[in-house]
Amino acid sequence: MDIKWIEDFLSLAVTRNFSRSAEHRNVTQPAFSRRIRALEAWIGVELVDRSTYPLSLTPAGKLFNDTAAEAIRMLHDARDQLNSVHTAKNMLRVAAGHSLALSFFPEWLSRVKRQSAGEISARITATNVHDSVLSLTAGECDLLLCYHHPQLPILLDPEQYEFLVVGAERVLPVTAPGATGAPAFQLPGGKDKPVAALSYPNASFFGRVVELILANAPRTAYLKSDYESDMAELLKRMTQNGLGLAWMPERIVARELEDGKLLRAGTQEWSLDLEIRLFRSLLNKRPALTRLWDELAQPARS
Known part of the structure:
Protein backbone atom coordinates (compact mmCIF):
# COMPACT_ATOMS: atom_id res chain seq x y z
CA MET A 1 0.00 0.00 0.00
CA ASP A 2 1.34 3.42 -1.03
CA ILE A 3 0.69 6.51 1.08
CA LYS A 4 -0.10 8.34 -2.17
CA TRP A 5 -3.19 6.13 -2.52
CA ILE A 6 -4.54 7.48 0.77
CA GLU A 7 -3.80 11.06 -0.27
CA ASP A 8 -5.59 10.36 -3.56
CA PHE A 9 -8.62 9.09 -1.68
CA LEU A 10 -8.70 12.11 0.62
CA SER A 11 -8.64 14.40 -2.42
CA LEU A 12 -11.48 12.43 -4.01
CA ALA A 13 -13.50 12.62 -0.81
CA VAL A 14 -13.32 16.42 -1.08
CA THR A 15 -13.87 16.95 -4.83
CA ARG A 16 -16.22 13.97 -5.44
CA ASN A 17 -14.83 14.05 -8.99
CA PHE A 18 -12.15 11.81 -10.49
CA SER A 19 -11.07 14.34 -13.13
CA ARG A 20 -10.60 17.24 -10.69
CA SER A 21 -8.76 15.10 -8.17
CA ALA A 22 -6.50 13.65 -10.87
CA GLU A 23 -5.61 17.19 -11.97
CA HIS A 24 -5.01 18.26 -8.37
CA ARG A 25 -2.76 15.26 -7.80
CA ASN A 26 -0.80 15.84 -11.04
CA VAL A 27 -1.65 12.44 -12.50
CA THR A 28 -3.74 11.22 -15.42
CA GLN A 29 -7.32 10.21 -14.68
CA PRO A 30 -6.79 6.53 -15.67
CA ALA A 31 -3.78 6.31 -13.36
CA PHE A 32 -5.68 8.04 -10.57
CA SER A 33 -8.60 5.62 -10.95
CA ARG A 34 -6.21 2.65 -10.82
CA ARG A 35 -4.72 3.93 -7.58
CA ILE A 36 -8.15 4.25 -5.96
CA ARG A 37 -8.97 0.71 -7.10
CA ALA A 38 -5.64 -0.49 -5.68
CA LEU A 39 -6.46 1.12 -2.32
CA GLU A 40 -9.88 -0.55 -2.29
CA ALA A 41 -8.27 -3.89 -3.13
CA TRP A 42 -5.77 -3.46 -0.29
CA ILE A 43 -8.51 -2.62 2.22
CA GLY A 44 -10.87 -5.27 0.86
CA VAL A 45 -14.01 -3.12 0.49
CA GLU A 46 -15.34 -0.50 -1.91
CA LEU A 47 -14.81 3.04 -0.63
CA VAL A 48 -16.49 4.96 -3.46
CA ASP A 49 -20.02 4.65 -4.80
CA ARG A 50 -19.50 5.27 -8.51
CA SER A 51 -23.20 4.90 -9.37
CA THR A 52 -24.10 8.39 -8.09
CA TYR A 53 -23.32 11.81 -9.57
CA PRO A 54 -21.48 13.42 -8.08
CA LEU A 55 -19.95 10.28 -6.67
CA SER A 56 -20.34 9.57 -2.97
CA LEU A 57 -18.49 7.58 -0.34
CA THR A 58 -19.77 4.23 0.79
CA PRO A 59 -20.36 3.73 4.53
CA ALA A 60 -16.95 2.07 4.63
CA GLY A 61 -15.50 5.02 2.70
CA LYS A 62 -16.89 7.52 5.21
CA LEU A 63 -15.39 5.56 8.08
CA PHE A 64 -12.05 5.23 6.32
CA ASN A 65 -12.03 8.93 5.40
CA ASP A 66 -11.87 10.03 9.05
CA THR A 67 -9.22 7.45 9.93
CA ALA A 68 -7.13 8.20 6.82
CA ALA A 69 -7.18 11.96 7.39
CA GLU A 70 -5.93 11.52 10.95
CA ALA A 71 -3.28 9.00 9.87
CA ILE A 72 -1.94 11.30 7.17
CA ARG A 73 -1.86 14.23 9.58
CA MET A 74 0.10 12.20 12.12
CA LEU A 75 2.52 10.92 9.46
CA HIS A 76 3.17 14.43 8.16
CA ASP A 77 3.65 15.77 11.68
CA ALA A 78 6.12 12.97 12.43
CA ARG A 79 7.96 13.58 9.15
CA ASP A 80 8.25 17.32 9.82
CA GLN A 81 9.47 16.67 13.35
CA LEU A 82 12.07 14.14 12.22
CA ASN A 83 13.22 16.38 9.39
CA SER A 84 13.71 19.25 11.77
CA VAL A 85 15.82 17.02 14.02
CA HIS A 86 17.84 15.13 11.43
CA THR A 87 18.12 17.61 8.57
CA ALA A 88 21.03 19.97 8.94
CA LYS A 89 20.21 23.64 9.11
CA ASN A 90 21.54 24.31 5.60
CA MET A 91 20.65 20.94 4.05
CA LEU A 92 18.44 21.47 1.03
CA ARG A 93 16.37 18.61 -0.36
CA VAL A 94 16.48 18.43 -4.16
CA ALA A 95 14.39 16.24 -6.46
CA ALA A 96 15.57 15.74 -10.03
CA GLY A 97 15.23 13.40 -12.97
CA HIS A 98 17.89 10.70 -13.23
CA SER A 99 19.69 12.37 -16.16
CA LEU A 100 19.92 15.76 -14.47
CA ALA A 101 20.98 14.21 -11.18
CA LEU A 102 23.88 12.47 -12.91
CA SER A 103 24.98 14.87 -15.63
CA PHE A 104 24.09 18.39 -14.43
CA PHE A 105 23.59 18.58 -10.68
CA PRO A 106 27.14 17.76 -9.40
CA GLU A 107 28.88 20.44 -11.48
CA TRP A 108 26.07 22.95 -10.91
CA LEU A 109 26.20 22.47 -7.13
CA SER A 110 29.99 22.86 -7.11
CA ARG A 111 29.68 26.13 -9.03
CA VAL A 112 26.94 27.41 -6.74
CA LYS A 113 28.94 26.55 -3.61
CA ARG A 114 31.98 28.43 -4.94
CA GLN A 115 29.86 31.52 -5.58
CA SER A 116 27.73 31.33 -2.43
CA ALA A 117 28.29 33.57 0.56
CA GLY A 118 27.30 30.82 2.98
CA GLU A 119 27.54 27.08 3.49
CA ILE A 120 25.29 24.89 1.32
CA SER A 121 24.51 21.23 1.77
CA ALA A 122 22.16 19.26 -0.45
CA ARG A 123 20.51 15.87 -0.48
CA ILE A 124 19.34 14.86 -3.96
CA THR A 125 16.70 12.29 -4.81
CA ALA A 126 16.87 11.01 -8.39
CA THR A 127 13.50 9.93 -9.74
CA ASN A 128 11.18 10.42 -12.71
CA VAL A 129 9.65 13.79 -13.59
CA HIS A 130 6.18 12.89 -12.33
CA ASP A 131 7.40 11.83 -8.89
CA SER A 132 9.75 14.83 -8.70
CA VAL A 133 6.83 17.21 -9.22
CA LEU A 134 4.75 15.36 -6.63
CA SER A 135 7.66 15.58 -4.20
CA LEU A 136 7.69 19.38 -4.54
CA THR A 137 3.92 19.80 -4.26
CA ALA A 138 3.82 17.49 -1.23
CA GLY A 139 6.54 19.48 0.54
CA GLU A 140 8.95 16.54 0.45
CA CYS A 141 11.70 18.56 -1.24
CA ASP A 142 12.84 22.18 -1.29
CA LEU A 143 13.89 22.35 -4.94
CA LEU A 144 12.77 20.67 -8.14
CA LEU A 145 15.35 20.46 -10.94
CA CYS A 146 13.79 19.60 -14.30
CA TYR A 147 13.85 20.11 -18.06
CA HIS A 148 11.40 22.46 -19.72
CA HIS A 149 10.13 23.11 -23.23
CA PRO A 150 7.18 25.38 -24.13
CA GLN A 151 5.40 22.44 -25.74
CA LEU A 152 6.21 20.14 -22.81
CA PRO A 153 5.55 22.36 -19.78
CA ILE A 154 5.72 21.44 -16.10
CA LEU A 155 2.24 22.39 -14.87
CA LEU A 156 2.79 24.17 -11.57
CA ASP A 157 0.63 27.07 -10.40
CA PRO A 158 2.73 30.28 -10.84
CA GLU A 159 0.97 31.78 -7.83
CA GLN A 160 2.39 29.02 -5.64
CA TYR A 161 5.68 28.13 -7.35
CA GLU A 162 8.43 30.14 -9.01
CA PHE A 163 11.38 29.08 -11.12
CA LEU A 164 14.81 30.11 -12.32
CA VAL A 165 16.48 29.02 -15.55
CA VAL A 166 19.82 27.52 -14.47
CA GLY A 167 21.02 25.86 -17.66
CA ALA A 168 20.28 24.50 -21.10
CA GLU A 275 15.82 24.73 -20.61
CA ILE A 276 16.91 23.44 -17.22
CA ARG A 277 14.70 24.99 -14.56
CA LEU A 278 14.82 25.10 -10.79
CA PHE A 279 11.45 25.37 -9.02
CA ARG A 280 10.58 26.19 -5.42
CA SER A 281 7.37 26.67 -3.46
CA LEU A 282 6.61 30.24 -2.40
CA LEU A 283 5.32 28.82 0.88
CA ASN A 284 8.71 27.34 1.77
CA LYS A 285 10.38 29.91 4.02
CA ARG A 286 13.46 27.93 5.07
CA PRO A 287 16.28 30.49 5.56
CA ALA A 288 18.84 28.40 3.66
CA LEU A 289 16.49 28.10 0.68
CA THR A 290 15.62 31.81 0.70
CA ARG A 291 19.28 32.83 0.83
CA LEU A 292 20.27 30.46 -1.98
CA TRP A 293 17.34 31.54 -4.14
CA ASP A 294 18.18 35.21 -3.69
CA GLU A 295 21.80 34.53 -4.69
CA LEU A 296 20.77 32.54 -7.76
CA ALA A 297 18.23 35.15 -8.83
CA GLN A 298 20.64 38.07 -8.44
CA PRO A 299 22.31 37.77 -11.93
CA ALA A 300 18.86 37.74 -13.53
CA ARG A 301 18.04 41.04 -11.84
CA SER A 302 21.28 42.80 -12.72
Whole structure:
Protein backbone atom coordinates (compact mmCIF):
# COMPACT_ATOMS: atom_id res chain seq x y z
CA MET A 1 0.00 0.00 0.00
CA ASP A 2 1.34 3.42 -1.03
CA ILE A 3 0.69 6.51 1.08
CA LYS A 4 -0.10 8.34 -2.17
CA TRP A 5 -3.19 6.13 -2.52
CA ILE A 6 -4.54 7.48 0.77
CA GLU A 7 -3.80 11.06 -0.27
CA ASP A 8 -5.59 10.36 -3.56
CA PHE A 9 -8.62 9.09 -1.68
CA LEU A 10 -8.70 12.11 0.62
CA SER A 11 -8.64 14.40 -2.42
CA LEU A 12 -11.48 12.43 -4.01
CA ALA A 13 -13.50 12.62 -0.81
CA VAL A 14 -13.32 16.42 -1.08
CA THR A 15 -13.87 16.95 -4.83
CA ARG A 16 -16.22 13.97 -5.44
CA ASN A 17 -14.83 14.05 -8.99
CA PHE A 18 -12.15 11.81 -10.49
CA SER A 19 -11.07 14.34 -13.13
CA ARG A 20 -10.60 17.24 -10.69
CA SER A 21 -8.76 15.10 -8.17
CA ALA A 22 -6.50 13.65 -10.87
CA GLU A 23 -5.61 17.19 -11.97
CA HIS A 24 -5.01 18.26 -8.37
CA ARG A 25 -2.76 15.26 -7.80
CA ASN A 26 -0.80 15.84 -11.04
CA VAL A 27 -1.65 12.44 -12.50
CA THR A 28 -3.74 11.22 -15.42
CA GLN A 29 -7.32 10.21 -14.68
CA PRO A 30 -6.79 6.53 -15.67
CA ALA A 31 -3.78 6.31 -13.36
CA PHE A 32 -5.68 8.04 -10.57
CA SER A 33 -8.60 5.62 -10.95
CA ARG A 34 -6.21 2.65 -10.82
CA ARG A 35 -4.72 3.93 -7.58
CA ILE A 36 -8.15 4.25 -5.96
CA ARG A 37 -8.97 0.71 -7.10
CA ALA A 38 -5.64 -0.49 -5.68
CA LEU A 39 -6.46 1.12 -2.32
CA GLU A 40 -9.88 -0.55 -2.29
CA ALA A 41 -8.27 -3.89 -3.13
CA TRP A 42 -5.77 -3.46 -0.29
CA ILE A 43 -8.51 -2.62 2.22
CA GLY A 44 -10.87 -5.27 0.86
CA VAL A 45 -14.01 -3.12 0.49
CA GLU A 46 -15.34 -0.50 -1.91
CA LEU A 47 -14.81 3.04 -0.63
CA VAL A 48 -16.49 4.96 -3.46
CA ASP A 49 -20.02 4.65 -4.80
CA ARG A 50 -19.50 5.27 -8.51
CA SER A 51 -23.20 4.90 -9.37
CA THR A 52 -24.10 8.39 -8.09
CA TYR A 53 -23.32 11.81 -9.57
CA PRO A 54 -21.48 13.42 -8.08
CA LEU A 55 -19.95 10.28 -6.67
CA SER A 56 -20.34 9.57 -2.97
CA LEU A 57 -18.49 7.58 -0.34
CA THR A 58 -19.77 4.23 0.79
CA PRO A 59 -20.36 3.73 4.53
CA ALA A 60 -16.95 2.07 4.63
CA GLY A 61 -15.50 5.02 2.70
CA LYS A 62 -16.89 7.52 5.21
CA LEU A 63 -15.39 5.56 8.08
CA PHE A 64 -12.05 5.23 6.32
CA ASN A 65 -12.03 8.93 5.40
CA ASP A 66 -11.87 10.03 9.05
CA THR A 67 -9.22 7.45 9.93
CA ALA A 68 -7.13 8.20 6.82
CA ALA A 69 -7.18 11.96 7.39
CA GLU A 70 -5.93 11.52 10.95
CA ALA A 71 -3.28 9.00 9.87
CA ILE A 72 -1.94 11.30 7.17
CA ARG A 73 -1.86 14.23 9.58
CA MET A 74 0.10 12.20 12.12
CA LEU A 75 2.52 10.92 9.46
CA HIS A 76 3.17 14.43 8.16
CA ASP A 77 3.65 15.77 11.68
CA ALA A 78 6.12 12.97 12.43
CA ARG A 79 7.96 13.58 9.15
CA ASP A 80 8.25 17.32 9.82
CA GLN A 81 9.47 16.67 13.35
CA LEU A 82 12.07 14.14 12.22
CA ASN A 83 13.22 16.38 9.39
CA SER A 84 13.71 19.25 11.77
CA VAL A 85 15.82 17.02 14.02
CA HIS A 86 17.84 15.13 11.43
CA THR A 87 18.12 17.61 8.57
CA ALA A 88 21.03 19.97 8.94
CA LYS A 89 20.21 23.64 9.11
CA ASN A 90 21.54 24.31 5.60
CA MET A 91 20.65 20.94 4.05
CA LEU A 92 18.44 21.47 1.03
CA ARG A 93 16.37 18.61 -0.36
CA VAL A 94 16.48 18.43 -4.16
CA ALA A 95 14.39 16.24 -6.46
CA ALA A 96 15.57 15.74 -10.03
CA GLY A 97 15.23 13.40 -12.97
CA HIS A 98 17.89 10.70 -13.23
CA SER A 99 19.69 12.37 -16.16
CA LEU A 100 19.92 15.76 -14.47
CA ALA A 101 20.98 14.21 -11.18
CA LEU A 102 23.88 12.47 -12.91
CA SER A 103 24.98 14.87 -15.63
CA PHE A 104 24.09 18.39 -14.43
CA PHE A 105 23.59 18.58 -10.68
CA PRO A 106 27.14 17.76 -9.40
CA GLU A 107 28.88 20.44 -11.48
CA TRP A 108 26.07 22.95 -10.91
CA LEU A 109 26.20 22.47 -7.13
CA SER A 110 29.99 22.86 -7.11
CA ARG A 111 29.68 26.13 -9.03
CA VAL A 112 26.94 27.41 -6.74
CA LYS A 113 28.94 26.55 -3.61
CA ARG A 114 31.98 28.43 -4.94
CA GLN A 115 29.86 31.52 -5.58
CA SER A 116 27.73 31.33 -2.43
CA ALA A 117 28.29 33.57 0.56
CA GLY A 118 27.30 30.82 2.98
CA GLU A 119 27.54 27.08 3.49
CA ILE A 120 25.29 24.89 1.32
CA SER A 121 24.51 21.23 1.77
CA ALA A 122 22.16 19.26 -0.45
CA ARG A 123 20.51 15.87 -0.48
CA ILE A 124 19.34 14.86 -3.96
CA THR A 125 16.70 12.29 -4.81
CA ALA A 126 16.87 11.01 -8.39
CA THR A 127 13.50 9.93 -9.74
CA ASN A 128 11.18 10.42 -12.71
CA VAL A 129 9.65 13.79 -13.59
CA HIS A 130 6.18 12.89 -12.33
CA ASP A 131 7.40 11.83 -8.89
CA SER A 132 9.75 14.83 -8.70
CA VAL A 133 6.83 17.21 -9.22
CA LEU A 134 4.75 15.36 -6.63
CA SER A 135 7.66 15.58 -4.20
CA LEU A 136 7.69 19.38 -4.54
CA THR A 137 3.92 19.80 -4.26
CA ALA A 138 3.82 17.49 -1.23
CA GLY A 139 6.54 19.48 0.54
CA GLU A 140 8.95 16.54 0.45
CA CYS A 141 11.70 18.56 -1.24
CA ASP A 142 12.84 22.18 -1.29
CA LEU A 143 13.89 22.35 -4.94
CA LEU A 144 12.77 20.67 -8.14
CA LEU A 145 15.35 20.46 -10.94
CA CYS A 146 13.79 19.60 -14.30
CA TYR A 147 13.85 20.11 -18.06
CA HIS A 148 11.40 22.46 -19.72
CA HIS A 149 10.13 23.11 -23.23
CA PRO A 150 7.18 25.38 -24.13
CA GLN A 151 5.40 22.44 -25.74
CA LEU A 152 6.21 20.14 -22.81
CA PRO A 153 5.55 22.36 -19.78
CA ILE A 154 5.72 21.44 -16.10
CA LEU A 155 2.24 22.39 -14.87
CA LEU A 156 2.79 24.17 -11.57
CA ASP A 157 0.63 27.07 -10.40
CA PRO A 158 2.73 30.28 -10.84
CA GLU A 159 0.97 31.78 -7.83
CA GLN A 160 2.39 29.02 -5.64
CA TYR A 161 5.68 28.13 -7.35
CA GLU A 162 8.43 30.14 -9.01
CA PHE A 163 11.38 29.08 -11.12
CA LEU A 164 14.81 30.11 -12.32
CA VAL A 165 16.48 29.02 -15.55
CA VAL A 166 19.82 27.52 -14.47
CA GLY A 167 21.02 25.86 -17.66
CA ALA A 168 20.28 24.50 -21.10
CA GLU A 169 20.39 21.08 -22.72
CA ARG A 170 20.15 19.69 -26.23
CA VAL A 171 18.60 16.29 -26.92
CA LEU A 172 20.11 14.72 -30.03
CA PRO A 173 20.26 11.30 -31.73
CA VAL A 174 23.49 9.32 -31.35
CA THR A 175 24.79 5.97 -32.55
CA ALA A 176 27.89 3.83 -32.32
CA PRO A 177 30.31 3.90 -35.28
CA GLY A 178 29.89 1.17 -37.87
CA ALA A 179 32.63 -1.01 -39.34
CA THR A 180 33.75 1.78 -41.70
CA GLY A 181 33.76 4.44 -38.99
CA ALA A 182 30.58 6.07 -40.27
CA PRO A 183 27.44 6.13 -38.09
CA ALA A 184 26.06 2.61 -37.76
CA PHE A 185 22.51 3.98 -37.82
CA GLN A 186 21.40 7.16 -39.52
CA LEU A 187 18.16 9.12 -39.68
CA PRO A 188 15.70 9.24 -41.33
CA GLY A 189 15.82 5.63 -42.58
CA GLY A 190 13.45 4.34 -45.25
CA LYS A 191 10.05 2.72 -45.50
CA ASP A 192 11.65 -0.52 -46.66
CA LYS A 193 14.64 -0.20 -44.34
CA PRO A 194 13.66 1.37 -40.98
CA VAL A 195 16.38 2.41 -38.57
CA ALA A 196 16.87 0.44 -35.34
CA ALA A 197 16.04 2.81 -32.48
CA LEU A 198 16.21 2.49 -28.71
CA SER A 199 13.16 4.20 -27.29
CA TYR A 200 11.68 5.70 -24.12
CA PRO A 201 8.16 4.89 -22.90
CA ASN A 202 5.62 7.20 -24.55
CA ALA A 203 4.45 8.58 -21.20
CA SER A 204 7.97 9.47 -20.00
CA PHE A 205 9.41 12.96 -20.43
CA PHE A 206 12.06 11.90 -22.94
CA GLY A 207 9.45 9.81 -24.72
CA ARG A 208 7.43 12.98 -25.25
CA VAL A 209 10.59 14.87 -26.27
CA VAL A 210 11.32 12.34 -29.02
CA GLU A 211 7.68 12.41 -30.10
CA LEU A 212 7.88 16.21 -30.41
CA ILE A 213 11.12 16.02 -32.40
CA LEU A 214 9.61 13.54 -34.84
CA ALA A 215 6.41 15.59 -35.16
CA ASN A 216 8.34 18.80 -35.94
CA ALA A 217 10.90 17.24 -38.29
CA PRO A 218 10.55 18.24 -41.96
CA ARG A 219 10.94 14.61 -43.04
CA THR A 220 9.37 11.36 -41.89
CA ALA A 221 11.60 9.09 -39.81
CA TYR A 222 11.23 5.36 -40.28
CA LEU A 223 12.11 3.66 -37.02
CA LYS A 224 12.00 0.13 -35.70
CA SER A 225 12.20 -0.19 -31.92
CA ASP A 226 12.84 -3.47 -30.11
CA TYR A 227 14.19 -2.02 -26.85
CA GLU A 228 12.68 0.48 -24.41
CA SER A 229 13.70 2.05 -21.10
CA ASP A 230 12.95 5.25 -19.21
CA MET A 231 16.62 5.54 -18.16
CA ALA A 232 18.81 7.46 -20.59
CA GLU A 233 22.01 6.00 -19.11
CA LEU A 234 20.82 2.47 -19.90
CA LEU A 235 19.92 3.39 -23.48
CA LYS A 236 23.34 5.01 -23.81
CA ARG A 237 25.05 1.73 -22.91
CA MET A 238 22.87 -0.15 -25.37
CA THR A 239 23.69 2.41 -28.06
CA GLN A 240 27.42 1.92 -27.41
CA ASN A 241 26.87 -1.80 -27.88
CA GLY A 242 25.57 -1.16 -31.39
CA LEU A 243 21.91 -2.03 -30.79
CA GLY A 244 20.52 1.10 -32.45
CA LEU A 245 20.40 4.86 -32.26
CA ALA A 246 18.94 6.74 -29.29
CA TRP A 247 18.11 10.33 -28.39
CA MET A 248 20.31 11.53 -25.55
CA PRO A 249 20.85 14.70 -23.50
CA GLU A 250 24.10 16.04 -24.91
CA ARG A 251 25.78 16.27 -21.50
CA ILE A 252 25.45 12.53 -21.01
CA VAL A 253 27.27 11.71 -24.25
CA ALA A 254 29.62 14.71 -24.59
CA ARG A 255 32.78 12.72 -23.76
CA GLU A 256 31.85 9.81 -26.03
CA LEU A 257 31.12 12.20 -28.91
CA GLU A 258 34.46 13.91 -28.38
CA ASP A 259 36.31 10.56 -28.29
CA GLY A 260 34.45 9.22 -31.33
CA LYS A 261 32.90 6.35 -29.38
CA LEU A 262 29.50 7.73 -30.33
CA LEU A 263 28.51 9.71 -33.41
CA ARG A 264 25.57 11.94 -34.27
CA ALA A 265 22.87 9.93 -35.99
CA GLY A 266 21.17 12.89 -37.64
CA THR A 267 21.40 16.59 -38.42
CA GLN A 268 20.07 19.49 -36.33
CA GLU A 269 16.50 18.92 -37.54
CA TRP A 270 16.39 15.80 -35.35
CA SER A 271 17.42 17.65 -32.16
CA LEU A 272 15.58 19.74 -29.56
CA ASP A 273 16.82 22.43 -27.16
CA LEU A 274 15.51 22.41 -23.57
CA GLU A 275 15.82 24.73 -20.61
CA ILE A 276 16.91 23.44 -17.22
CA ARG A 277 14.70 24.99 -14.56
CA LEU A 278 14.82 25.10 -10.79
CA PHE A 279 11.45 25.37 -9.02
CA ARG A 280 10.58 26.19 -5.42
CA SER A 281 7.37 26.67 -3.46
CA LEU A 282 6.61 30.24 -2.40
CA LEU A 283 5.32 28.82 0.88
CA ASN A 284 8.71 27.34 1.77
CA LYS A 285 10.38 29.91 4.02
CA ARG A 286 13.46 27.93 5.07
CA PRO A 287 16.28 30.49 5.56
CA ALA A 288 18.84 28.40 3.66
CA LEU A 289 16.49 28.10 0.68
CA THR A 290 15.62 31.81 0.70
CA ARG A 291 19.28 32.83 0.83
CA LEU A 292 20.27 30.46 -1.98
CA TRP A 293 17.34 31.54 -4.14
CA ASP A 294 18.18 35.21 -3.69
CA GLU A 295 21.80 34.53 -4.69
CA LEU A 296 20.77 32.54 -7.76
CA ALA A 297 18.23 35.15 -8.83
CA GLN A 298 20.64 38.07 -8.44
CA PRO A 299 22.31 37.77 -11.93
CA ALA A 300 18.86 37.74 -13.53
CA ARG A 301 18.04 41.04 -11.84
CA SER A 302 21.28 42.80 -12.72
